[in-house]
Amino acid sequence: MKMEFVVQTKDLCKTFAGKKAVNRVNINIRRGDIYGFIGENGAGKTTFMRMVCGLASPTSGMIRLFESADLEKQRKRTGAVIENPALYPSMTAAQNLEAYRLLMGIPGQNIVSELLDFVGLGNVGKKKTKDFSLGMKQRLMIAIALIGNPEFLILDEPMNGLDPMGIKETRDLLLKLNKEKKLTIVVSSHILDELSRMATCYGVIHNGNLIAEFSTRELENRCRRNIKIVVDNPDKAEHILKTTVCANFDVMADGAIVLYDHLDEAAGINQTLVSNGLTVSVLAPGGQDLEGYFMDLMGRKN
């Protein structure tokens, strides 16, 4: 049977001095996903990632990697960049990679130059990493994470401090890895617009709690431009919109109708509903991007 989940957690908790940094997080990350991890500073993203990587031990709960509880063995199939780029500053890029090649017991030195070329650092020569720009350090860290052909990458804010060109290069690199090497990637970032350009699903963490999980398709549905209509009789309104307007819409759990087309005909739709004896209490344009949706979520939680 083909393994489906790369990361699974059950009631994962981490407590620091009585404060729950991660509180009963249940997450399932599927193979092939680019999982965007979103949260405010101190929400618990890094702590969660550190536990998955083995840098911090959970206070309680369970982690499974590649559907196995033997985490040390399975971590050999992962690559991670947690917080700042962790490099030997007085070594060159090739020397840094060579140290990890030896660590992973990979024969032959070709892999070092191949990885440097892959991340666009093939021409840095003998320049020491302490003289690298942040973008170069980030790319070298990704190369280090890729040593040993991992199937799963964990990247904690890889866009931090990068200029627009660096951000685009990192995004393109991650998309390439996901597409060409079929890597599953968990990436946290504050740059939500960037995240929305590559993630296939999202998890939102707030005060240590995972408050929302959704796919890109669900996000598109939630965020696409729409008209929200609240009427006194949703069933009748649904019937009218289907038969008279032929509209594409959803009826929400609270009875509100979200209309995805005929967006320029709000006045006409209002008139149709009213003329059919309905009382329209709300008829408002809607639609957000990921950032708007995130802010909305945070607002509700606060």
Next chain:
Amino acid sequence: MSIIKSELYKLKIFRPFYICLSICAAIVALFGLSIQGGDVEYAEGGEGGISAVLLIEQTLDLPFLPFIFAVFVSLFVCGEFHNGTIKNYVSKGFKRVGIYVSKLAVCGVAVLMMYGVYVALLGIMGTVLGGFDPQGVAAFSNTTAMILGEGLLMLAYAAVFILVSMCLRGVGASIAVNLCIESFLPIILRASSFIIGGDIMLENYWISTHITALAALTPESGAVLRGILVGLCYVAGGTLVGSILFKRQDIK
């Protein structure tokens, strides 16, 4: 084994290691200059003589080698925490005990190399200045026991310094504490023995006491065995305690 290969590779291009080796060599050169200048007397050599074995015997218990080791180990071990590179090891699925033991092994190799360079240069310089053992005071077995025993005790120092460095993780703090251990612990142990009273002499359980006892071409009866036992206890105990502590701690 792969983790030790990686550590050895890093040691090979770790500049402070070569600086420490150079300092060891420079100290021997300073001895040579002092002897030639007549600042150091070697009356024990008899007939005003100086020889390689006497030079080794009389300088092995000087405290500067452990000082150099303390600084080197702090830089080598704490550098991983300072740079954050220790995270890369753990996140690649290497066992914490394996990481600790690899640090001990490679620091041990480095420390023994420094000690080896020091002893070898002392031997060469002593031989050049006055011959290897013109007075015939050294038995081969005693000389070998002295050099190997002292080497084991140097490893014991390295084990203690690694334990401190892995716990403190900060380069500055680790250097300071390791130097304080080397400088003040024998005094503290002696003072504690006086306070406790009785026959217990706590300083007899510390490494430096045995380094002094072993630095003799005709050591006291049992001194070699005691030195070896103390050295092994510190290496084994330090590794056990250090790896347990390292396993329990989160890595930032």
